[in-house]
Amino acid sequence: MKISDYFCIFKVRRSITLDKELVEWIKSEIEKKRFKDVSHAIEFAVYRLKIIDEKGTT
Secondary structure (H helix, E strand, C coil), rough: CCHHHHHCCCCCCCCCCHHHHHHHHHHHHHHCCCCCCCCHHHHHHHHHHHCCCCCCCC
């Protein structure tokens, strides 16, 4: 097993629908090297929302 395969074990593949404007923004951020791909951008956004939500509930 390759190292990259090892990290994929913990990920769940999903399909989502996004507003076209959001997709264009994500693409521009990928070009700027802020995110490596669309999945990275979505995971980052959901993680940030989770942190904000958890801070609000304590």
